Amino acid sequence: MASSAPPPALTLPPSQFARLQPHAYLLAHLSPPAASNQPSLRANGRQPAQFRPTSANTGSLTHTNGSAVVRVGDTTAVCGVRAELLPTSDIASWSVSHASSGAKHRQNTTKNDADADADESQIQDLNLLVPNLSLSTGCAPGFVPGAPPSALAQSLSHQILGLLHSTRLVRAEDLRVWYQVPSFGGDGDMDVDADDEGQKKKNDGKEIKAFWVLYIDIMIISLAGNAFDAAWAAVLAALRDTRLPRAWWDADNEMVVCSETVAEATRLSLRGLPIASSFCVFEADAAAGWRAVIVPDAEEEKKIEEDQRRGMQRRWILADPDGYEEGLSQERVCLVVDREMGKTVIVKMEKNGGWAVDGRELKQLVDIAAERWESLKLILEQC
């Protein structure tokens, strides 16, 4: 019996090999031997430019003005938008700054584009958008719950804030609570003392009494790579879902009062639909990240091109990396694109960690991101 079967050779199940030799494992998947006739696929079975299946669901949280759950593969982001009021009387520098910005505002009321300048500055100056991302939800083993936000969480929060500001997604006009000052007495009197009393009253008797502040809180419930894309999609979906109650200044109570009727609540009118897509670069050379960075000279470039012609690929650009792939790559590219009237607009382009992606490849990535924009737009519109 002992002689009937030789002792089995030392074999490892794929999952263990993936843990022991992650780089070789992914490389073997991406560059299968030519004889095997297998397509070059990632370890997770996706094409290099394929994104994970995405789903979105909005409006399921009761205590929010707008909420969304976005799942990108195994990464899940929950975003809740809560609106609170910031009365202008609470803003320390309001009476000073308002006079100047009000003047600018009035000059440009006819032109929408110029008006945007005043909009943007008010949202930024008064911190009307407050995004915070939390990773300490037990989403992945590395993050200690109860600890202050990790560097990654802080950086993601600031990227989202920066993107909210630079895309000017939310219009400041949606966040303003106006008050029509009743005109006691004739118009002639108004004109006389308007010059002394400042700019406020000249603005057709309208003044801003309060601003809505949107607290955008993102909880990453499950993290399996590419948190930014999921978080940004969740923010976008939640903002599209957000309704602000109709608010007015109640002169008797001297406070801003809201109407609870749903029919009177207004949705935010967002500017465009910027959608983020992230990529990472996987190098066949395992030690690429360790070497001193040298710009490849012309000879080397020629060699790489020759290799590529012969079908020997040295690097792969992987769309929507999962946690496993993120750990194996140094270079990241993040593109945020929008499409307006059939034209792709690059809203943000960020690339760091290496030299591999050049202008030509970035152009291809923009095309891939534009395709992603189309598919994600459908998903966001359906939810």
Place this chain on the structure above:
Amino acid sequence: MTDRRRINGPPSGTRPAVFASSLKSASGAATERPRRHRQPNELRKIFLKTGLIPSASGSAYLEYEPSASLAAARSSPQSLIPPSSALKLACTVHGPKPLPRSATFSPNLVLTTHVKYAPFAARQRKGHIRDASERDLGVHLETALRGVIVAERWPKSGLDITITILEAEDDRWWGDAPDSHDAPWGMMNVLAGCITAASAAIADARIDCLDLVAGGVAAIVSDDAAAEEGNSSTPKLMLDTDPAEHKSILSACVVAYMPARDEITEIWLKGDHSKASLGVDDSSLGHEALIDGAVNAARGAHTVLVEAVRESAERYAGLSNSDS
């Protein structure tokens, strides 16, 4: 001091929106307190699913069925003020993993629990840093689970249990909020949910347990419908109470209960139950009836728990078959 690791809002702070209907106190009866449509011993349905978070060794997501009033408000929204809310929480288990080098030797599994409300979980915005009530919930949860886990099987290791509450139960009906200084009854429902979800997540992580522990809530409420009719309001025992649906809760009780061993690992009883004599012929003390009610509620939750854990075991069996 401002939190420099987070993005802070306007330095002067912001105020939550005040609705016009809540200002008119005299005619404020436009919206009514949601009514309980369930029988006194009828529980809300529980949605419990394991394994939604693949990076954790065990995970569970728990959701209570929205009450009838909330479901109606969802399907045809009239008011921006939600009548009540339904519990939603996610629980992850990481470990057993080696303790850090700096930790002292422990012959047992070291259990740590974190309960955190999402900032948008409750009617009032919650802070990012855990407050005292959240820490309190964590301690209660730890005592409930410590009696269940067979801790001596994992010496020198730690187990982290993290619960994120996405939507909490209300402490009382929102219309009562300004003038009542009631105990936070919603916390007790949250704790019961935490216990059930954590139990499922621990089973999903394949940690040895004595039994599946389930949480249950019962409360003695004085029914306002009887009070309106002029009767002396007889307090009643209700299982799985939604605090928004009752005018006054006299006392409430949460238990963590193991049905197979008929053991209680955690009990939290709050309020005045001495006055409550439940029925004329029932001479049993209020607190015993209350604990029995909570145990019955836990038995109900246990049936859901068993289904969820079976599903998790089947998934695991399928996974290991396909692997080899």
